[in-house]
Amino acid sequence: xxxxxxxxxxSENTNLFLAFIIGIGFGFVLEQSGFSSSRKLAGVFYxxxxxxxxxxxxxxxxxxxxxxxxxxxxxxxxKLVYINPTYLTSAIVGGIIMGAGFIMGGYCPGTSFCxxxxxxxxxxxxxxxxxxxVFIFGIGYNLWDGMYLAxxxxxxxxxxxxxxxxxxxxxxxxxxALAMFWVAEWAEKxxxxxxx
Amino acid sequence: xxxxxxTKKTKYxxxxxxxxxxxxxxxxxxxVAGRGLGASGAIKSTVVTAMTTVAPSSAEKSGFxxxxxxSHTGNPxxxxxxxxxxxVIVGGFLSGAFAGRLKFKVEHSPKITSRxxxxxxxxxxxxxxxxxQLGRGCTSGSAxxxxxxxxxxxxxxxxxxxxTAYVLAYFFRKNWx
Amino acid sequence: MKPLRLLALFIIPMGLIIAAVPQNKTKxxxxxxxxxxxxxxxxxxYVTPDAVxxxxxxxDPSLRLIDVRSQDEFxxxxxxxxxxxxxxxxxxxxxxxxxxxxxxxxxFYSNGTLTANEAWMITRQLGFNNNYVLEGGLNYWFDAIxxxxxxxxxxxxxxxxxxxFRxxxxxxxxxxxxxxxxxDQSATSSKPVIKPAAKKKKAAxxx
Numbered sequence: 033x034x035x036x037x038x039x040x041x042x043s044e045n046t047n048l049f050l051a052f053i054i055g056i057g058f059g060f061v062l063e064q065s066g067f068s069s070s071r072k073l074a075g076v077f078y079x080x081x082x083x084x085x086x087x088x089x090x091x092x093x094x095x096x097x098x099x100x101x102x103x104x105x106x107x108x109x110x111k112l113v114y115i116n117p118t119y120l121t122s123a124i125v126g127g128i129i130m131g132a133g134f135i136m137g138g139y140c141p142g143t144s145f146c147x148x149x150x151x152x153x154x155x156x157x158x159x160x161x162x163x164x165x166v167f168i169f170g171i172g173y174n175l176w177d178g179m180y181l182a183x184x185x186x187x188x189x190x191x192x193x194x195x196x197x198x199x200x201x202x203x204x205x206x207x208x209a210l211a212m213f214w215v216a217e218w219a220e221k222x223x224x225x226x227x228x
Numbered sequence: 229x230x231x232x233x234x235t236k237k238t239k240y241x242x243x244x245x246x247x248x249x250x251x252x253x254x255x256x257x258x259x260v261a262g263r264g265l266g267a268s269g270a271i272k273s274t275v276v277t278a279m280t281t282v283a284p285s286s287a288e289k290s291g292f293x294x295x296x297x298x299s300h301t302g303n304p305x306x307x308x309x310x311x312x313x314x315x316v317i318v319g320g321f322l323s324g325a326f327a328g329r330l331k332f333k334v335e336h337s338p339k340i341t342s343r344x345x346x347x348x349x350x351x352x353x354x355x356x357x358x359x360x361q362l363g364r365g366c367t368s369g370s371a372x373x374x375x376x377x378x379x380x381x382x383x384x385x386x387x388x389x390x391x392t393a394y395v396l397a398y399f400f401r402k403n404w405x
Numbered sequence: 406m407k408p409l410r411l412l413a414l415f416i417i418p419m420g421l422i423i424a425a426v427p428q429n430k431t432k433x434x435x436x437x438x439x440x441x442x443x444x445x446x447x448x449x450x451y452v453t454p455d456a457v458x459x460x461x462x463x464x465d466p467s468l469r470l471i472d473v474r475s476q477d478e479f480x481x482x483x484x485x486x487x488x489x490x491x492x493x494x495x496x497x498x499x500x501x502x503x504x505x506x507x508x509x510x511x512x513f514y515s516n517g518t519l520t521a522n523e524a525w526m527i528t529r530q531l532g533f534n535n536n537y538v539l540e541g542g543l544n545y546w547f548d549a550i551x552x553x554x555x556x557x558x559x560x561x562x563x564x565x566x567x568x569x570f571r572x573x574x575x576x577x578x579x580x581x582x583x584x585x586x587x588x589d590q591s592a593t594s595s596k597p598v599i600k601p602a603a604k605k606k607k608a609a610x611x612x
Contacts, residue, residue, distance in 0.1 A: 042260070145316050158356075
């Protein structure tokens, strides 16, 4: 059955319309969870507010379990779902640059749009920066396309790389995430900060 | 004090509930379109459109535009992620309106000025924009969506983003706490 | 109850279940009966013997002939380069990669077209692309390629071109045609254009 758009159960335009609806859900949940506040987001790195960690991992686990159960029931063909390709060098270097941008700017692209939508001026400036950053990447593409394309590994699943089944890996990730949540709640008690 | 604590509790959704809801949105994206959520892809589409509109001849030569064209057909603004991001703006606005959080302001630690906060936000944005292109996706597109489909690259990017941010957190502590 | 406990209460059992069940590897039928009937009616699965002969002679790397008859029959006679997948073993795992792929053009053949058609229909229903059937089967192959009949003198030029091609192809493939050959290139004009089925589009990625 799924994915609907790839199996051509819904038309291209319906797909784009549903993208808009899904986007509304995405923005609504981000804002409701407090992702529109940069100081709340940055809190995860100082231990005073770990909402990012909790929402992020709970969401990843929920979607992962959902996809695995959908596949089990034959509702979705996981072979047709896009799996992000792995380019080892650029994944690491890009991630490091993004991490630096995160701690400096306090937002990530999705949350900055969310913050801007409720009037956070720092989010508007951050979005301006995003455009400049993407533009710089585009202009100087030839300077770093070697790094961009280096160490291509295809689109492996982490479970395959570790030699586990998807289900066993999912279970281990759940246990790991719950342990992290427990530490996070402990940290919030240890580094409390009401005024922000 | 007690009262302020209580109002704060009702202010935002419980993070685990928010996470489950976000996970359901992500699952819906995969079920409908066979792909996860994203944010920086919409910015890329906009930049490609701007480049091809302002300077068509030099843009066509750019490997960046070529690489984009290989994976996308048709109008770069008529892509899934652009529509999804328009929805994010609407959804965020609706949520802020319901919760009474609509307000123009610059959020920053009392230890720094608004000006410094804005400059850092700009710098962070530039870095994040650049990094998201190099890493093929931002926290939502690469890390979150990648993890949901168990992509190896998604986990690596996630660890690089959060690892670096933790390492650098000490140097930027004045901005936040 | 604390939210974290509540979350743990839900996701740990779900994680255990998903870890315990085997991964879903069943292949649901991809085509509805109507879609399949439509394809059968338009005869899209057939490839003419001329096209196949031309591909064999040109050593077309995309061609893969699959003999769906029994192993005995395969050993007695088979087309050049053919591999043997008896129809009874069609769904065996060892052949999955051969039948479900996007690179080669698989052509099933049997004595007539019955068994080959059955094989095509099953693979097609599983959603596999790039599988075809040799039109007329081996019986027609003998008539058309290995012992071509000279067309009547009143026939259009294309018939003669086809005949010349078949005769030379028959010779090249070890048939019984023993008349003089005219190795003209007109053979290509009779070659039907075969387009491998378009690969199913994948979701565009990139954040």
